[in-house]
Amino acid sequence: MAKSNKPIFWSLFAAGGTMAAFLAPVLALLFLMVAMGHAPAVFSYANLHAFAANWLGKIIILGVITLFLWHAAHRLRVTLHDFGLRQDAIVAVVVYLAAAAGTALSVVYLLRI
Amino acid sequence: MTQLKQRLVQLEVLRYDPEKDTEPHFQKYEVMCAEEWVVLDALNAVKENIDPTLAYRWSCHMAVCGSCGMMVNGEPKLSCHAFLRDYVGMVIRVEPLANFPIERDLVTVADDFIDKLKRVKPYLIPKEKKTIEQGEYKQTPAQLMKYRQFSMCINCMLCYAACPEYALQPKFIGPAAITLAHRYNQDSRDGGRDERQEVIATNEGVWECSFVGACSEVCPKAVDPAGALQQVKVASTIDWFKEHLLPGGSK
């Protein structure tokens, strides 16, 4: 049987999972504060815009969003398989296309700022 | 000599006679057991005193041969390693090892595992072959430690019974076989990694694994197949990047 091409998706999953493990809780906390009506200072238009306008800020935002997306995509592929949805090839195309679309959109939006 | 404390143990054993039955069914047994006995002792007492037709595998009675794997109250266990004292006050349900076809009673068809074991080439393929006259293959203790834990596998197949991915995808090469491939890949004397990667770096190989970790939880020898498989994933991923990104696809 031919060698698998899963490694590329798995490494994105692993990188994204590590990123999510370290950053998702605190980022979720920040958005929770926004939801509660106590948005932290960074969420003012001026501050967030300045962050996203900065090249380092762009790299960080791009890294976080895209790695979270590719992590979720691969894990969702496996999880749907575990839940009994066995058409793996179709599921893979759908989830990875979605992650790719999200990646592309992130780039587009960041270039506008 | 003091009388060993005894108690009446209730067993519910899955029976299947291929010549008579269309499907398996449970049979209850009640047998007097010494309190320090294991489930295997209870089965032996049943076979000796109550029902000689009961079929099951066992050998060493000390958790080194890997023969007596079965499901005890839904958990993959070596029956020689499942102590009656842990099942006081409950009926003990004994079934053949999960995820394998039932041959008869508690005996499973292990062929699939044996085939997969053969496929991964679980033997030393020396980097440099030496004749006897040329002397031994030398290895430092540190080199030994790289694979030693994975060499402890007794091929008992409890990990296959625990693995849900093997249950769902019977083509999955599985925890023990891939762990043994890793054991040889990690051996400094070995040069067969490329051959084994052809087998385990496939979708039916390590990439069917989703790190459930049940295999390591049930392993009676603390081999940690789950850990081994994740290490194989890391190594296979590095291979993949080398093959696809480096010019000439270096190894």
Place this chain on the structure above:
Amino acid sequence: MSRKPFVRPVSKTGWWLKHPRYMRYMSREVTCVFIGAFALLMLCTLERLSKGPEAYASFIAAIQGPLSVFGMLLVLIFALHNATSWFNVTPKALPVQIGEEFLAGKYIIGAHYAVWIVASLVVLFFAGVI
């Protein structure tokens, strides 16, 4: 004697309900739904940010309220579950051998928690929370 091996059927959808160990595995795996949804939320925030102050302000207003609080709490809980389960298995995937011994898992895990706390504090600082 004739052979007629019996294959026991396995539920493709409900197998994980049969044992707490499998339910724990599924709880870890479904964190991806919340991580993915959170990523999409951040993407939307980015899009609104790129459209200017009015678009951004109405978006921030829209994601306030009890439903959002509930949603973000779920994201937070599952993000924490992902983090703890991730850190706990790292030593198995990446063992560190020093001489003849392997570095005990607790040091690797402990180091991850330490980095996690520092990273969280750094983010909270730059966000203006602390």
